[in-house]
Amino acid sequence: MNDLTPDREDRVAKLKGLGCSRKRVEDARFTQGKGNYVDDIKLPGMLHGDFVRSPYAHARVVSIDASAALALDGVVAVLTAKDLEPLGLHWMPTLAGDKQMVLADGKVLFQGQEVAYVVARDRYVAADAVELVEVEYEELEVIVDPFKALQSDVVLREDIAGETSGAHGERRHPNHIFLWEEGDKSATEQVIDSADVVAEEMIYYHRTHPCPLETCGCVASMDKVNGKLTLYGTFQAPHVVRTVASLLSGIEEHNIRVVSPDIGGGFGNKVGVYPGYVCSIVASIVTGKPVKWVEDRMENLMATAFARDYWMKGRISATKDGKITALEAKVTADHGAFDACADPTKFPAGFFHICTGSYDIPVAYVGVDGVYTNKAPGGVAYRCSFRVTEAAYFIERMIELLAIELGMDAAELRRINFIREDQFPYQSALGWEYDSGDYHTAWDKALAAVDYDGLRAEQATRLEAFKRGETRKLMGIGLSFFTEIVGAGPVKNCDILGMGMFDSCEIRIHPTGSAIARLGTISQGQGHATTFAQILASEIGIPADSITIEEGDTDTAPYGLGTYGSRSTPVAGAATALAGRKIRAKAQMIAAYLLEVHDNDVEFDVDRFVVKGAPERFKTMAEIAYAAYNQAIPGVEPGLEAVSYYDPPNMTYPFGAYICVMDVDVDTGEVHIRQVYALDDCGTRINPMVIEGQVHGGLTEAYAIAMAQEIAYDDMGNCKTATLMDFFWPTAWETPHYTTDHTETPSPHHPIGAKGVGESPNVGGVPAFSNAVHDALRPLGLRQLHMPHDHWRIWKAANDLGLHG
Ligand code: PCD
Ligand SMILES: [Cu+]
Structure with a gap:
C-alpha cells in the first residue's frame, strides 16, 4: 500500500x-x-475568603465579635462554628477516622487553627476584615511533647475525653490515639535479650512540611439554578474529594464536579481535606457566588499537613559474625491536635512495617503509639509512601549502629544481610511480600561506581591528619540501601475512608x-x-x-x-x-x-x-x-x-543504593557535599529523563530534610518556622550535584514491569545524607545526632565531643 x-x-x-x-x-x-493554577481561575462575581487564626496553641475561645469586620465595606459574611453547626459542618471527618474542627468549637488546639472565615469582595478587604474580628481567648496549658502528653492531666481533646477506644482500637490515656502493632513481640524480645550483639538507640525523625511552591487553595462555585457545585482545587485525589463532599453536604455526587487544574507541586500536602474547602463551599452555597480561598505561605507552613514527627526506639540484634537475628521498633508518633494522617485505613502508621528494609530479618516487632499534642494536624507522606521514609531512616541508622557494635564495615554488614535474589518473592517478618529485587548487584555496582575502598582509605588518611592537627575537616561516607513499597491497593488491604484503592x-x-x-x-x-x-x-x-x-x-x-x-x-x-x-x-x-x-x-x-x-x-x-x-x-x-x-495484586517494591560523600568542618559545623550517587531500580523505565528529574527533585528534598528543614515549636506551641526565612528551602546555590544510575529488575505482576520511583529519592536520600554526617564524626565518638543536621547542631555535636579544645 x-x-x-x-x-x-x-x-x-x-x-x-x-x-x-x-x-x-x-x-x-x-x-x-x-x-492554569487554582489562583488563575477567576469567575464572574467571585468572592474571597480568609481565615481568622488562633495565635495560641491551646486556649478556650470565650467570645468572637465580628461586628467591626462586618461593618467594613466589601465584607459579605463572617462564618464561625455557630454558623456551621446547624449544617453539621463545624467538625469534619479526617482521612484517619478521627474528626477535626472546621472552625474553632469552644477551644483551639494549635497555633494557626481556623477560628472564623471572612468572605469579602476581594482578597485585600478579606485580609483587613480578619484583623477586625475580635476574639477573646483564655489560655490553657500547652503540651508540645508527645511523651509528656501521655503523662499529663491536661486533656487536649475534650470532645472524646471519655472514649476509651477510637478508629484504631484502644486508647489508654485521653491524649492517646491508638497503639498499632505488627509482628511477633515476645519472640522478638526473646531473641534480642539473649543475643550476642545488640544495638539500641532512640532515632528521631523530626517534624517537617512538604511546602510545595504553590500553596493549597480552592474555588467553590454553587450554581443554585441547576443545583450543581463545581469545586476547583489543588487536590491530589479529586474523586475522593467529590465523594467526601457529597457525603458531607448531601449534594448528590452527579451534581458535584471536582476539577484539579495544574498543580504546583503536591508532595502529600494536597491529599487531605482542609477547613478552607469546607468553608468555601458553605460560603458559596450561602452567597450564591463563587468563593476563592488560597492560603499564604505562613498559613501553609503553620496549619496544613505536616510530615514525620516519629520517635523511634530501636533494638537490633546479630550474631558475632554479623547475621541480623531480630529487629524491634517502638514508636511514639506525634499527630498533633487531630489525627489527620493520610494513610490507608487499616494502617494507622502507614507502611512503617517495611522497616526491616532490604534485609533478611527472621523476626521483628513494631508498635506505634499515636499521640495528641498542641501542634498542627497532618501526618502526610511528604514524598514517601506512607511513613516509608521514617522506616528507611530507622533501619539504615540501626544498621550503622549495629556495624559500630560489631566493629564491622557497614557496607559489608549490609551485603551479608541482604535478601538474596533467589528469595523473591520474599515474605518479610512483618507481613509484606516483596515482589522482586536484586540487591547485591545494585550494591556492588554502587560501591564500585564511587570507588568505595578508595574513599575509605582517603577517609582514614584524613582522620590521621585531623588527629595530627593538620586539618579541621573530617570526611563522611553516607551509605544507604532502601526498599520502597509503592502502588496502593490492593483493594483488599488498602482503602481510604472505605474507598478501595484501585x-x-x-x-x-x-x-x-x-x-x-x-x-x-x-x-x-x-x-x-x-x-x-x-x-x-x-x-x-x-x-x-x-x-x-x-x-x-x-x-x-x-x-x-x-x-x-x-x-x-x-x-x-x-x-x-x-x-x-x-x-x-x-x-x-x-x-x-x-x-x-x-x-x-x-x-x-x-x-x-x-x-x-x-x-x-x-x-x-x-x-x-x-x-x-x-x-x-x-x-x-x-x-x-x-x-x-x-486492582493491583500486590504493591511494587522499588529499591536503590545511595551514597553521599561530604566534608564536615568541626569548627563551623558547615558541610561540603562532594558527591551524591543515586542508583535506582524502578523496574521497567518508562522515561529515563523524567526518572532522572524525579530523582533530582527528591534528592533535593531529602537533602533539605536531613540537613536543615524542620517545623519547630517552642514550649508555648508557637511555630518558629512559618516563613521561608526560617524554613529551609534549598535553592540552586545550596543544592549539591547528583550522579544517577540504575539497574532494572521488572515487577513480575505489573503489566509492563514498572515500579514507582517518585518517592524513592527521599526514602533513600535522607539516610544517605544523615549517615554521612554520622560517619564523619563516628571515629571521634558520635553515635546518634538528631536531624536536621544544620550547622549549629553539627557544631554543637563537635563541641560536645570535645573537639573545640
Ligand atoms: N518506572 C517508572 C516509574 C515512574 N516513571 C515516571 O516518573 C513519574 C513519577 O511516577 P510514580 O513514581 O508512579 O509517582 P506518581 O504517582 O506519578 O507521583 C507521586 C509522587 O511524585 C513525586 N514527584 C513529584 N514531582 C513533581 N514535579 N511534583 C510533585 O508534587 C511530586 N510529588 C512527589 C510525590 S510526594 Mo506523595 O504525595 O507525599 O505521597 S507521592 C509523589 C511519572 O511521570 C512516571 O511516569 C517512569 O518513567 N518510569
Ligand atoms: Cu511517607
Missing part, C-alpha cells in the same frame, strides 16, 4: 514509547508561565488515528501527560505525540484514587497498559477482517497488524482506527474505545 515501508527501528522511534527520554509535553506551558484509564481512539486517554490520577508536576502517552504508544502503536492525556476533571475522568504514594505508575499505569491491550484486541479483529484472514493469522508489530509470515501485508493502527468508525464490520461494534479499572 505505501510505496515506502519505513524500517522497523524508525517506526519504533517514531512512537516515542517505553524507554524513550521524550521531552515533557507540559513544559511548554510551565516554562512560559502559561500554566485506579483507572479510559481511552478513545479517534477515526484519524490519534487518541485521548483519561486517568483517575492527577499530575502535580510528575509529567503524566508525557509518560502515560508513552505507555500507550508502545501498547497500541500510536505515536505518543498523537495521544492527549487528561486528568483531574471528575466529570470526564474515570473514578480513581489519585496521585500520592508513587501509585500512579504501579496502578493507573497498569490500567493504561491493560486498556491499551483491550484496544489492541479489537484492532486485531478489524485488521483480520480488512486483510481477509482469520484473527489468529495477524500479529501486532510496533504500529500495525501484519499477516503472519507475510509482513508486506499489513494494516496500520491509523487505518484500523478509520475503519473502526467508517466501515461496517460484521460482528463488530463501531468505534474504538476501552476502559480499564485496575
Whole structure:
C-alpha cells in the first residue's frame, strides 16, 4: 500500500514509547508561565475568603465579635462554628477516622487553627476584615511533647475525653490515639535479650512540611439554578474529594464536579481535606457566588499537613559474625491536635512495617503509639509512601549502629544481610511480600561506581591528619540501601475512608488515528501527560505525540484514587497498559477482517497488524482506527474505545543504593557535599529523563530534610518556622550535584514491569545524607545526632565531643 515501508527501528522511534527520554509535553506551558493554577481561575462575581487564626496553641475561645469586620465595606459574611453547626459542618471527618474542627468549637488546639472565615469582595478587604474580628481567648496549658502528653492531666481533646477506644482500637490515656502493632513481640524480645550483639538507640525523625511552591487553595462555585457545585482545587485525589463532599453536604455526587487544574507541586500536602474547602463551599452555597480561598505561605507552613514527627526506639540484634537475628521498633508518633494522617485505613502508621528494609530479618516487632499534642494536624507522606521514609531512616541508622557494635564495615554488614535474589518473592517478618529485587548487584555496582575502598582509605588518611592537627575537616561516607513499597491497593488491604484503592484509564481512539486517554490520577508536576502517552504508544502503536492525556476533571475522568504514594505508575499505569491491550484486541479483529484472514493469522508489530509470515501485508493502527468508525464490520461494534479499572495484586517494591560523600568542618559545623550517587531500580523505565528529574527533585528534598528543614515549636506551641526565612528551602546555590544510575529488575505482576520511583529519592536520600554526617564524626565518638543536621547542631555535636579544645 505505501510505496515506502519505513524500517522497523524508525517506526519504533517514531512512537516515542517505553524507554524513550521524550521531552515533557507540559513544559511548554510551565516554562512560559502559561500554566492554569487554582489562583488563575477567576469567575464572574467571585468572592474571597480568609481565615481568622488562633495565635495560641491551646486556649478556650470565650467570645468572637465580628461586628467591626462586618461593618467594613466589601465584607459579605463572617462564618464561625455557630454558623456551621446547624449544617453539621463545624467538625469534619479526617482521612484517619478521627474528626477535626472546621472552625474553632469552644477551644483551639494549635497555633494557626481556623477560628472564623471572612468572605469579602476581594482578597485585600478579606485580609483587613480578619484583623477586625475580635476574639477573646483564655489560655490553657500547652503540651508540645508527645511523651509528656501521655503523662499529663491536661486533656487536649475534650470532645472524646471519655472514649476509651477510637478508629484504631484502644486508647489508654485521653491524649492517646491508638497503639498499632505488627509482628511477633515476645519472640522478638526473646531473641534480642539473649543475643550476642545488640544495638539500641532512640532515632528521631523530626517534624517537617512538604511546602510545595504553590500553596493549597480552592474555588467553590454553587450554581443554585441547576443545583450543581463545581469545586476547583489543588487536590491530589479529586474523586475522593467529590465523594467526601457529597457525603458531607448531601449534594448528590452527579451534581458535584471536582476539577484539579495544574498543580504546583503536591508532595502529600494536597491529599487531605482542609477547613478552607469546607468553608468555601458553605460560603458559596450561602452567597450564591463563587468563593476563592488560597492560603499564604505562613498559613501553609503553620496549619496544613505536616510530615514525620516519629520517635523511634530501636533494638537490633546479630550474631558475632554479623547475621541480623531480630529487629524491634517502638514508636511514639506525634499527630498533633487531630489525627489527620493520610494513610490507608487499616494502617494507622502507614507502611512503617517495611522497616526491616532490604534485609533478611527472621523476626521483628513494631508498635506505634499515636499521640495528641498542641501542634498542627497532618501526618502526610511528604514524598514517601506512607511513613516509608521514617522506616528507611530507622533501619539504615540501626544498621550503622549495629556495624559500630560489631566493629564491622557497614557496607559489608549490609551485603551479608541482604535478601538474596533467589528469595523473591520474599515474605518479610512483618507481613509484606516483596515482589522482586536484586540487591547485591545494585550494591556492588554502587560501591564500585564511587570507588568505595578508595574513599575509605582517603577517609582514614584524613582522620590521621585531623588527629595530627593538620586539618579541621573530617570526611563522611553516607551509605544507604532502601526498599520502597509503592502502588496502593490492593483493594483488599488498602482503602481510604472505605474507598478501595484501585485506579483507572479510559481511552478513545479517534477515526484519524490519534487518541485521548483519561486517568483517575492527577499530575502535580510528575509529567503524566508525557509518560502515560508513552505507555500507550508502545501498547497500541500510536505515536505518543498523537495521544492527549487528561486528568483531574471528575466529570470526564474515570473514578480513581489519585496521585500520592508513587501509585500512579504501579496502578493507573497498569490500567493504561491493560486498556491499551483491550484496544489492541479489537484492532486485531478489524485488521483480520480488512486483510481477509482469520484473527489468529495477524500479529501486532510496533504500529500495525501484519499477516503472519507475510509482513508486506499489513494494516496500520491509523487505518484500523478509520475503519473502526467508517466501515461496517460484521460482528463488530463501531468505534474504538476501552476502559480499564485496575486492582493491583500486590504493591511494587522499588529499591536503590545511595551514597553521599561530604566534608564536615568541626569548627563551623558547615558541610561540603562532594558527591551524591543515586542508583535506582524502578523496574521497567518508562522515561529515563523524567526518572532522572524525579530523582533530582527528591534528592533535593531529602537533602533539605536531613540537613536543615524542620517545623519547630517552642514550649508555648508557637511555630518558629512559618516563613521561608526560617524554613529551609534549598535553592540552586545550596543544592549539591547528583550522579544517577540504575539497574532494572521488572515487577513480575505489573503489566509492563514498572515500579514507582517518585518517592524513592527521599526514602533513600535522607539516610544517605544523615549517615554521612554520622560517619564523619563516628571515629571521634558520635553515635546518634538528631536531624536536621544544620550547622549549629553539627557544631554543637563537635563541641560536645570535645573537639573545640
Ligand atoms: N518506572 C517508572 C516509574 C515512574 N516513571 C515516571 O516518573 C513519574 C513519577 O511516577 P510514580 O513514581 O508512579 O509517582 P506518581 O504517582 O506519578 O507521583 C507521586 C509522587 O511524585 C513525586 N514527584 C513529584 N514531582 C513533581 N514535579 N511534583 C510533585 O508534587 C511530586 N510529588 C512527589 C510525590 S510526594 Mo506523595 O504525595 O507525599 O505521597 S507521592 C509523589 C511519572 O511521570 C512516571 O511516569 C517512569 O518513567 N518510569
Ligand atoms: Cu511517607
